[in-house]
Amino acid sequence: MSDTSPPPTGSASPVDMAASAPTMYASKHAAGTDAPSVHDGTVVVVGAGVTGLVTAQLLCEAGVDVVVIEKLPQLGGLARSFVYDDKYVFDCGPHRFDTNNPNIKTYLERVLTRQGTFFPRKSEVYFKGKYYSWPIKPQNLAQLPPRLAGRAFIDLATNGSKEYGEDNFQNYILRQYGPTLYKHFFEGYSLKFLQVHPAETHSDWAKVGINRAIIDDKAQMQNLGQLLRSTLLQFNKVPQRFLYPKAGMYEAWDSVAARIEANGGRIILGQGAEMVGDGKRVVEVRAGEESFKPSVVIWTAPITLACKQLDLHVPDLGYLGLLLYNVIVREEAPRDYQWCYYGARDLLINRVSVPRFFSPDTTTPGVTGYCNEVTCMVGDARWQHGERLIDWVVDDMVRVGLIKDRGNVLDVHVERLPESYPIYRNDYPVELEKARSQLNQFDNLRLAGRTGLFWYNNMDHSMENALQLSKRLLRDAGMTDIDETKLAEGLN
Numbered sequence: 001m002s003d004t005s006p007p008p009t010g011s012a013s014p015v016d017m018a019a020s021a022p023t024m025y026a027s028k029h030a031a032g033t034d035a036p037s038v039h040d041g042t043v044v045v046v047g048a049g050v051t052g053l054v055t056a057q058l059l060c061e062a063g064v065d066v067v068v069i070e071k072l073p074q075l076g077g078l079a080r081s082f083v084y085d086d087k088y089v090f091d092c093g094p095h096r097f098d099t100n101n102p103n104i105k106t107y108l109e110r111v112l113t114r115q116g117t118f119f120p121r122k123s124e125v126y127f128k129g130k131y132y133s134w135p136i137k138p139q140n141l142a143q144l145p146p147r148l149a150g151r152a153f154i155d156l157a158t159n160g161s162k163e164y165g166e167d168n169f170q171n172y173i174l175r176q177y178g179p180t181l182y183k184h185f186f187e188g189y190s191l192k193f194l195q196v197h198p199a200e201t202h203s204d205w206a207k208v209g210i211n212r213a214i215i216d217d218k219a220q221m222q223n224l225g226q227l228l229r230s231t232l233l234q235f236n237k238v239p240q241r242f243l244y245p246k247a248g249m250y251e252a253w254d255s256v257a258a259r260i261e262a263n264g265g266r267i268i269l270g271q272g273a274e275m276v277g278d279g280k281r282v283v284e285v286r287a288g289e290e291s292f293k294p295s296v297v298i299w300t301a302p303i304t305l306a307c308k309q310l311d312l313h314v315p316d317l318g319y320l321g322l323l324l325y326n327v328i329v330r331e332e333a334p335r336d337y338q339w340c341y342y343g344a345r346d347l348l349i350n351r352v353s354v355p356r357f358f359s360p361d362t363t364t365p366g367v368t369g370y371c372n373e374v375t376c377m378v379g380d381a382r383w384q385h386g387e388r389l390i391d392w393v394v395d396d397m398v399r400v401g402l403i404k405d406r407g408n409v410l411d412v413h414v415e416r417l418p419e420s421y422p423i424y425r426n427d428y429p430v431e432l433e434k435a436r437s438q439l440n441q442f443d444n445l446r447l448a449g450r451t452g453l454f455w456y457n458n459m460d461h462s463m464e465n466a467l468q469l470s471k472r473l474l475r476d477a478g479m480t481d482i483d484e485t486k487l488a489e490g491l492n
């Protein structure tokens with residue numbers, strides 16, 4: 001995205017937003033004119049997730065006075081870790097760094113003070129009582145039950161001639177993979193995971209999320225010609241390799257926080273921030289007993305909360321809740337996947353990840369941790385009474401062959417993530433645009449990050465967002481020679 005890119009207009013698709021997010025407010029101002037300057041007082045960063053922490057670090061390193069306010073008592077947001085008994089480390093589901101952006105690679109080399117672990121991806125799907133490697137690769141079709149493989153093959157042969165109606169998640173997947181794979185792999189899993197029917201889910205859910213997370217994006221399978229080509233291409237494919245901090249994800253955020261503090265910044269944990277506006281600016285941000293008069297506010301908390309605090313119409317946008325059942329078992333892992341999808345409707349668990357296959361330092365010999373994900377809506381019965389489902393989760397783990405003997409379960413911890421995923425219903429671009437245009441009236445407010453922008457993203461996108469937003473703010477404050485590469489390398 002170039003500096004002069006205009007803010008998105010009309011209906012704001014998150015796919016467009018993902019690209020333009022970092023510049024969408026700053027582009028109101030020509031460089032050096034009336035843009036609020038980060039040097040005119042304290043910059044308040046709301047949220048100590050990846051976006052908030054990285055932005056705060058980059059601004060502090062440029063000599064800006066920064067305070068970060070985080071409502072949780074710990075760093076990292078959705079990328080935080082949980083450490084039990086000082087030895088068992090879990091993240092929020094599978095978290096690992098994966099980027100081709102040279103600036104993000106440079107930045108990560110700088111902040112990961114110890115060499116991280118690199119590992120090739122090994123992910124699976126559990127389907128009708130058997131494990132298959134995942135994402136779908138064309139050659140996997142042959143390993144499926146013969147009747148299903150046959151039908152999927154016929155779909156692919158005839159798919160090019162079929163018309164699928166309006167643009168929603170269901171039709172997007174039907175167009176891409178045909179009815180058999182849609183029905184068996186996508187319909188049930190999506191309904192179970194998102195709790196919204198695929199026909200009511202926007203196609204962006206596939207474009208920005210599922211394509212990245214589940215389907216092999218190199219595998220074009222809309223018809224037989226593409227299938228054949230994709231299968232042949234798989235043979236030359238360099239395996240994907242991920243980077244992970246040895247001790248757990250928290251190691252990265254501790255390092256970023258230390259850099260913020262070493263450069264004069266402050267981090268307040270365990271206090272929810274509250275904005276007060278006068279219709280044109282955010283004039284105050286409160287955190288418990290403290291109050292700040294901000295030059296600029298960088299808001300990475302929910303966009304809906306920003307509207308509420310500033311007395312604006314609250315858009316009809318929702319986030320999915322996630323329960324994590326972190327189960328510690330005195331057994332070796334029977335499978336060596338890093339994570340696996342469990343789509344069957346009679347299983348409570350959606351996905352399981354195994355921290356020891358990200359880094360062996362996250363557990364002790366002979367003990368395996370499993371992070372089981374169960375989605376819900378914040379406030380529903382699952383959310384409120386999640387602890388009552390522990391037995392069901394452990395039963396599921398026995399049923400799918402992860403635990404041999406229930407007596408070997410040492411401990412189970414339940415963790416709650418209220419804003420784990422933005423829910424992309426068909427009408428969400430309209431609602432999002434409403435929220436953005438109202439918030440855009442506040443001259444010194446910048447939305448950022450996954451939750452602040454209602455953006456189904458990954459950590460590397462949040463880091464790119466931080467680099468671009470920091471560059472823009474520093475240029476507006478007169479540091480015209482700043483670019484993302486200099487920021488990634490470090491200004492001091």
Ligand SMILES: Cc1cc2nc3c(=O)[nH]c(=O)nc-3n(C[C@H](O)[C@H](O)[C@H](O)COP(=O)(O)OP(=O)(O)OC[C@H]3O[C@@H](n4cnc5c(N)ncnc54)[C@H](O)[C@@H]3O)c2cc1C
Nearest residue numbers: 047049050051071077078093095096273301449450458459
């Ligand atoms: C299950 C799961 C698995 C994932 N796996 C991967 C992966 O493997 N690789 C990858 O790159 N990405 C992954 N991601 C995505 C990654 O977690 C996010 O892209 C990233 O953490 C987003 O960071 P953020 O700072 O933009 O947002 P957030 O992490 O949402 O940060 C927002 C922060 O604001 C805080 N907050 C909220 N309200 C207030 C308030 N009133 N006052 C102060 N603070 C407030 C929140 O507590 C939070 O800390 C995964 C996400 C999930 C949910």
